[in-house]
Structures are given as C-alpha cells and as structure tokens.
Amino acid sequence: MATLLRLSLFYAIPIAFLSGLCFAADPAVSYDFKLSYITASPLGVPQQVIAVNGKFPGPTINVTTNYNVIVNVHNGLDEPFLMTWPGIQMRKNSWQDGVIGTNCPILAKWNWTYNFQVKDQIGSFFYSPSLNLQRASGGFGPFVVNNRDIIPVPFGQPDGDIILTIGDWYTRNHTALRSSLDDGKDLGMPDGVLINGKGPFRYNTSLVPDGISYETVNVAPGKTYRFRVHNVGTLTSLNFRIQSHNLLLVETEGTYTVQQNYTSLDIHVGQSFSFLVAMDQNASSDYYIVASARFVNESLWQRVTGVAVLHYSNSKGPATGPLPDPPNDVYDKTMSMNQAKSIRQNVTSSGARPNPQGSFHYGSINVTDSYFLKAVAPVTIDGKLRTSLNGISFHNLTTPVKLADQYNVKGIYKLDFPSKPLDRPPKIDVSLINATYKGFIEVVFQNNDTVMQSFHIDGYSFFVVGMDYGDWTENSRGSYNRWDAISRSTTQVYPGGWTAVLISLDSPGVWNIRTENLDRWYLGQETYMRIVNPEENGETEMAAPANVLYCGALANKQKPQEQSSSAITISRVKLRLLMTILWGVLAYFSILC
C-alpha cells in the first residue's frame, strides 16, 4: 500500500504539472487500431484497401469532450504510416498530430500509441492516414465528440445518429496512384464514389454493373436523425442530397450553424457536416441518398456518383427512376459560393463551454500578420511534377520540427516562408512560417489552379470571413463577415477565386497548413506554422511524450521495437500495473477537483 501511494505520487506530480490539477479527473478511453490490407470490391473490381481492425471504413471513435483519447496504432501495412485527426485541436500538443513535420512515421510492423485530450470541442470529425496518398486506399473512419450533459445542444435530441463517409474512389490503389503522380501524370477521373466504403445502388442498369454491394440506411417513419457526413475522398467535391428530404444543417466541424434547410449541399474534400433529417415522407418507395461529382462535366463524370438507399421500415418498395437532380449551374458557380456564404455560426448557441459561440468577438480584433498563400496549377521543378504555395513546393521534413528543436539539430528547416508570392521561379524547399504566438492572423488562400481546392489548418479552427472569385485585394477586406462567420478547419477555395480566414494563434506547436486534395498535397502543396511562446521558451507546450519516435537526424536515438508475443505479454502486465496506479491517481484528483 505504502509503495503504491509513493508510486501514485511519483506519477501524480508530473501529471499535475503537465496539465493542471484537474487533468487526471477527465476520463480516458482506449482504442487499439490494427491497420491491414484487406481485399474488397467496392466498385466490382477486387483491390487491396486499408482496413482498421479489419473494417473499411474504420470503426467510429465516439467520445465526450474533455476525454483523454488513447489510440494504439499498429501498422500492419508494408510501408510507413501515420494517422492524423483533422479538426481535433490537440491544444499545445502537436506531438500527437500525426503529420510528417510533427511525428516520425510508424514503420511497417511497428506500433505507436497516440495520447491526446479532446478539449473544448464538440462535433463531427474523421481520422485518416496522412502519408503517401494512403487515404486514397482507406484507413479513415469517423470521430465523434459529444457534448457533456451540462452543456446544452441547440436542437432536440435526435432519434439516432447516422454516419456517412462519402468520397471519390479509384480502382487503382494508392501505390499505383503514386506512380502516376511520380511519372508526372494527372490522376484522371475517379472510377466512382463510395458511401461508407460501398459502391452505388444499381439505379441505372447501364451505368452500374450488377452485383455491387451498396449502403442501406434503415429508418423509422416520423423520426428525426442526425446525419454526419464526411468527404474523405481524394480530390472531388461532392453534392450531397437525399431524395424528397430536407437537410437541416446544424453543425460543421465543431461549430453549430444557423439552422437552415437545404435540398442539397456541396461537401468539399476533407469537410464534415451534420444535418437533421426528418423522416416525413409517405414511404411509397425507398429514397436515394446521392453524392455526385461537382464542378465537372456531368455527362462525362456520370460514373462518379455515389448512391445509397434510405429505407423506411414501412417502405412499399425499392427506389426507382432517375436520381434527384444535381444543382444546374455548370456555367455559373455563384450559386455554390452563395450557399457556402450562407453557412454561418449560430452566435447565441453555446459551444463546447456554456458561453455563446459568438462571445469571442473576432471581428473587432486587430490583425497582427497577414499571409497571402497562392496556389498555382502543377508545374515542373527540377524535372518533377510539383505543386506549390507562394512558389515553394514543400520538401518533406526528415526530422520532426519539435524534435529537431529539442535536440538542437540545425539545418532541418528554414523559417523563411514568404508572406506573399515572390517574383522568382518556384523551388523545392523546407520553408516554414515563423508565426507569432498570440498573434491574430489573416490567411488568404488564392486559388490560381484550375480545380476546386480544400485548404486545412491543423491545431485550430478558423473564421471563414470571406470568399469570392477573382484576385484578392486589400479592398476585399471590406466584404469580410465580421460577425457570424463560420468557424471550422477545412475550407474550399474556388478555382480562380480566394478565401480569407482569421485565426487566433493561442496554441504553440508546429501546425500543418495543407491542401486536402491528395494529389496536390502529395506533390508539395503544404507548409507548417511554427509557433513558440518566446517568454517561456516553449514551456507552455506539452513536453515530448515518453514514447516519442526518433528518425532522420535523430534516428540513432530510436530503440528497435520488439514485436514478440512475450514482449507484448510483459507490457500488458506493466500496463495493468500502470492502469492501477493511474486509477489511484484519478480517484485522488477527483476528490480535489
């Protein structure tokens, strides 16, 4: 007993120092994620897809805000792997972010345990692989963060939760797609759209081959369901709609929206939305759930359409006839942009804390730094097809930034990312943004590429204050929404247009800014913001976790991983002991809190 107490104190002290006294009172939930290849034929063609625990898509992480989430990722693939958690803010803890600038890859047959807290966030997210186009083969799954009971939700309790991952899909796997890009070729048109890892319902016998398994969503008449829809695809914006049903938009990436009905909504790569859908139809038949390619020539891209079935328990038969129409605006993309601008936050509803979402008056804060990031169509640099931002095509870091800092390894990166495009030829480089802690910054994404792009920033939610076609100018600031702009982590940037976001840099760390279009990302369209707290020499940041992996310039510090069964047995015993101790600590601190 005395030993246990001494041990508890031994663990309690560093834990308390790390995260404040009440950290230990927050519950922890553990997941084991085993990554492997399985054979699946979502579009009728057998192929290797990436499964998590044998499932494609992977299992749902379903937690409550403030939980500590522990995910032991076992890489059963034949190549390095990292899982990332877009939209989960990892406050002051970029060590867990799972991108190549913050983490060494988990080598084939190795495992690594992520451990992070989901703090002050509620909403719909997903996890996905971050390296080497792997997301194009799977490895993704939903990530739901629920409210604590004491925090109200701005709508009635729905009768059920329905999660849909939608995304374009190639019958070629990620290694084949990589070869195309390495050879300087475009990925071309996807072969279809999957909904929850399944191909389309056979709504048209000449367009959809026989024998494809499709997703069926079972519902009861009169009920209202919360649909959480995520575009986990490679590069295609999708228009989402449910035949004869309204989509009442309520949340996007952790922010409650002004509640409005849409007959269809554009969901861009990497984006997540929640809708309430009332089962208010007469069930004369099943209904189509459709995700179709957007901003492309529909007659050429017909096969890039996902179709699932909404089945009422009292349905009188299968869905028949044509799919509900997509928006008819091939020559006028104003409609889509107006729809995007109509998505605003409900400033009076409470977010993850009891205070209103609009209580942070972002519109009246002075901007400290502006970054104008220009994306252009892929170009050849040093004989290779590459993409860039401000003329810099990001060269992958060999050693994570924080580790290089901690061990004082020089020459890993430069802090010279230009705040606007320079008049010089594009180059491949490891340039990061030297961002200022506690700064309030404006980032303008200018899309000079020919395709719709999604841009994402790790570690933060940002206010999407403006978007338009044409070139951004200083006068564009006059059009910013300074009152109820949506706060999210992934925004679309229309081709030939711009999107402006505002961010409060209150979380030190190293945070990835990237396009979510996998081909553009793979070819170098990303950078990082390095944010340190100068007063405390980065001490407000969490320290490196005990299990941190080393690589690159620090590879000699990495011990080999033992994977023998005896090692696992021993570590299980150790784990049990550790858990006993931790529970003691939890009990101790729950009394204090």
Ligand SMILES: *[C@@H]1O[C@H](CO)[C@@H](O)[C@H](O)[C@H]1NC(C)=O
């Ligand atoms: C991907 O496809 C190629 C053929 O295009 C095949 O050689 C390779 O084994 C596949 N990789 C995986 C991991 O399934």
Ligand SMILES: *[C@@H]1O[C@H](CO)[C@@H](O)[C@H](O)[C@H]1NC(C)=O
């Ligand atoms: C998540 O867990 C909550 C309870 O904490 C439960 O009510 C809900 O149905 C679960 N959702 C999913 C998608 O599993």
Ligand SMILES: *[C@@H]1O[C@H](CO)[C@@H](O)[C@H](O)[C@H]1NC(C)=O
């Ligand atoms: C690998 O998994 C084992 C349990 O299977 C665990 O004890 C160990 O901590 C994990 N390794 C890392 C680096 O997280």
Ligand SMILES: *[C@@H]1O[C@H](CO)[C@@H](O)[C@H](O)[C@H]1NC(C)=O
């Ligand atoms: C560079 O890293 C990105 C992810 O950050 C990855 O998609 C890409 O494959 C990497 N490129 C190379 C050449 O390793």
Ligand SMILES: *[C@@H]1O[C@H](CO)[C@@H](O)[C@H](O)[C@H]1NC(C)=O
């Ligand atoms: C905004 O949230 C409040 C508080 O939860 C709610 O009463 C109101 O209906 C919401 N308004 C809209 C337009 O969504």
Ligand SMILES: *[C@@H]1O[C@H](CO)[C@@H](O)[C@H](O)[C@H]1NC(C)=O
């Ligand atoms: C099936 O699709 C083809 C090609 O678009 C079209 O010509 C045909 O009319 C469709 N069939 C039905 C029954 O809708």
Ligand SMILES: *[C@@H]1O[C@H](CO)[C@@H](O)[C@H](O)[C@H]1NC(C)=O
């Ligand atoms: C949305 O549509 C439903 C019918 O599907 C209707 O009952 C509801 O009042 C509408 N809500 C709003 C905010 O327009």
Ligand SMILES: *[C@@H]1O[C@H](CO)[C@@H](O)[C@H](O)[C@H]1NC(C)=O
């Ligand atoms: C059910 O509704 C559809 C239109 O929504 C209508 O065409 C059909 O006649 C209705 N069927 C019955 C049995 O009411």
Ligand SMILES: *[C@@H]1O[C@H](CO)[C@@H](O)[C@H](O)[C@H]1NC(C)=O
């Ligand atoms: C779409 O493609 C078809 C077939 O190539 C062509 O006839 C049509 O003009 C194209 N439509 C547009 C809007 O470009």
Ligand SMILES: *[C@@H]1O[C@H](CO)[C@@H](O)[C@H](O)[C@H]1NC(C)=O
């Ligand atoms: C913002 O800047 C203006 C002038 O540059 C200054 O007058 C104002 O006090 C500043 N506001 C805040 C909140 O710092």
Ligand SMILES: *[C@@H]1O[C@H](CO)[C@@H](O)[C@H](O)[C@H]1NC(C)=O
């Ligand atoms: C980064 O910015 C800080 C001020 O925020 C400055 O002191 C430092 O010199 C900059 N570092 C580099 C390498 O430019």
Ligand SMILES: *[C@@H]1O[C@H](CO)[C@@H](O)[C@H](O)[C@H]1NC(C)=O
């Ligand atoms: C890209 O920039 C060039 C030069 O400013 C301009 O002529 C062209 O229209 C732009 N293209 C797009 C798609 O924005």
